Amino acid sequence: MASGERGIFTPEDAQSEVDLQKRPPRTIEWRPNPTQCIELIIPPTVYPPREDTDLIANRLIQLGPGKGRKFLEIGCGSGALSILASSLGWDVHACDINPFAVAATRGNMEKNLQAGTIKEGGIGPDGFPFEEKFDLIIWNLPYIPAHEVNELLGPMEEAGLIDTDTQGLQSRFLSLVGKNNLLATNGRMLLLGRTGSIGACENFAIRSWDILEFDDGESLTVFCLWKPWENAENVFVQSTGSTNDDLFHKSGVGTHISTALQTSGRGRRDRKWNSIEKCYAGSWIVAEDTEVNPGLLQLSGGLAVIKSIQSDRLKLKWPNDILIDERKLCGVLVEGKSSQDSTKVVLGIGINLQASNKVIDGKEISTLDEIEKLDFKLLDRRLNSELSSLIEERDDIPPVNFDSIRAEILTHMKSLGRPRYCELVYENFGLNERGELVLGHNVIDDGEDVSWV
Ligand code: BTN
Numbered sequence: 001m002a003s004g005e006r007g008i009f010t011p012e013d014a015q016s017e018v019d020l021q022k023r024p025p026r027t028i029e030w031r032p033n034p035t036q037c038i039e040l041i042i043p044p045t046v047y048p049p050r051e052d053t054d055l056i057a058n059r060l061i062q063l064g065p066g067k068g069r070k071f072l073e074i075g076c077g078s079g080a081l082s083i084l085a086s087s088l089g090w091d092v093h094a095c096d097i098n099p100f101a102v103a104a105t106r107g108n109m110e111k112n113l114q115a116g117t118i119k120e121g122g123i124g125p126d127g128f129p130f131e132e133k134f135d136l137i138i139w140n141l142p143y144i145p146a147h148e149v150n151e152l153l154g155p156m157e158e159a160g161l162i163d164t165d166t167q168g169l170q171s172r173f174l175s176l177v178g179k180n181n182l183l184a185t186n187g188r189m190l191l192l193g194r195t196g197s198i199g200a201c202e203n204f205a206i207r208s209w210d211i212l213e214f215d216d217g218e219s220l221t222v223f224c225l226w227k228p229w230e231n232a233e234n235v236f237v238q239s240t241g242s243t244n245d246d247l248f249h250k251s252g253v254g255t256h257i258s259t260a261l262q263t264s265g266r267g268r269r270d271r272k273w274n275s276i277e278k279c280y281a282g283s284w285i286v287a288e289d290t291e292v293n294p295g296l297l298q299l300s301g302g303l304a305v306i307k308s309i310q311s312d313r314l315k316l317k318w319p320n321d322i323l324i325d326e327r328k329l330c331g332v333l334v335e336g337k338s339s340q341d342s343t344k345v346v347l348g349i350g351i352n353l354q355a356s357n358k359v360i361d362g363k364e365i366s367t368l369d370e371i372e373k374l375d376f377k378l379l380d381r382r383l384n385s386e387l388s389s390l391i392e393e394r395d396d397i398p399p400v401n402f403d404s405i406r407a408e409i410l411t412h413m414k415s416l417g418r419p420r421y422c423e424l425v426y427e428n429f430g431l432n433e434r435g436e437l438v439l440g441h442n443v444i445d446d447g448e449d450v451s452w453v
């Protein structure tokens with residue numbers, strides 16, 4: 001069948017579903033680790049454990065004992081992962097829209113001497129079947145868009161693999177988790193989807209954990225999502241001197257303050273950073289009493305802005321300026337201070353949102369409304385979650401990956417052109433581990449020594 005020729009579930013599919021039910025169920029032995037064998041009865045229309053299941057299973061095992069914490073699996077299929085979770089000590093809850101999957105999971109749970117609350121339902125319009133909060137939510141997302149499906153092997157089983165949701169299942173799911181408050185304090189979600197297919201949203205930070213690559217080029221990732229810096233203070237103030245200064249009087253990594261008016265905003269080299277008619281100023285405590293790499297933090301600030309706005313018109317001028325058509329839109333300032341025996345590092349972001357006069361100190365600036373009118377609060381929440389996705393550290397989430405941050409930054413830098421330094425234009429350039437610009441044998445740490453052509 002060519003894609004798009006007919007709907008996903010037709011009367012013929014319904015008939016084929018009925019025919020398929022006449023086939024006997026299969027019994028398989030699933031081994032999530034060398035010492036554990038889980039026997040599963042798989043009815044003909046239920047999703048059996050595959051490589052993607054193994055990928056999540058590995059991660060679950062590495063998370064360690066569940067210690068009675070609440071676990072939810074969406075789309076439990078044969079129950080493989082829920083049974084594994086129960087055997088690891090999680091208090092398991094699971095659901096599936098396929099009643100045969102619900103029956104299979106219940107039966108397989110019992111057969112493997114595990115227990116859980118299994119209900120029929122999902123994230124669709126019929127209402128979500130659970131109301132409690134969960135410490136861990138997992139979902140092996142249907143990751144194949146409907147238009148990419150050429151063959152339907154078994155309608156219900158395949159429907160579990162296909163994303164037919166126009167809003168995007170992942171976005172519907174994340175809104176549900178937010179709206180129904182399904183994630184407990186310090187809770188996490190593990191979503192399996194196509195590599196690169198899921199990004200941060202304003203409510204949740206995200207980082208890749210494990211990747212599985214297939215011979216045909218398909219690549220799947222286990223993504224971990226969490227609430228950005230959820231135990232840190234996060235405030236908006238109408239006006240203040242400088243949000244960076246304010247944070248030097250506070251403590252707690254992730255503490256965040258934003259404002260629309262700074263009366264003594266600071267830029268690099270102790271320059272003034274002016275608040276224009278409509279502007280965004282926000283700062284975060286990004287480190288306390290730990291060794292940090294200010295260069296890479298600065299780059300992460302710029303990358304968080306680019307990811308929050310998502311427009312090809314934004315250009316990153318190393319190390320910390322974001323431009324539209326060569327006019328400055330945004331600046332990032334990382335500052336550190338030591339007092340008595342503690343040190344603190346603060347990262348501040350200033351973005352021009354809207355102005356009638358776009359000449360400041362003789363220089364033409366750009367404003368975000370040239371690209372889109374983004375509500376202040378939404379921009380702030382996106383920045384908070386993108387920055388957390390890049391640099392938040394927690395024992396129970398994937399580690400910060402500065403190599404991938406550097407690689408992403410380099411791609412964005414290339415869109416600005418080639419660097420000119422001491423009269424020479426360089427075709428190739430790189431960033432070292434400190435985030436400094438490497439041009440041949442020269443290592444440059446100040447953006448003002450370089451122009452871009
Ligand atoms: C620059 O390009 O020179 C950096 C500008 C950084 C401005 C921001 S606005 C929020 C934070 N508070 C400040 O006083 N400065 C930074």
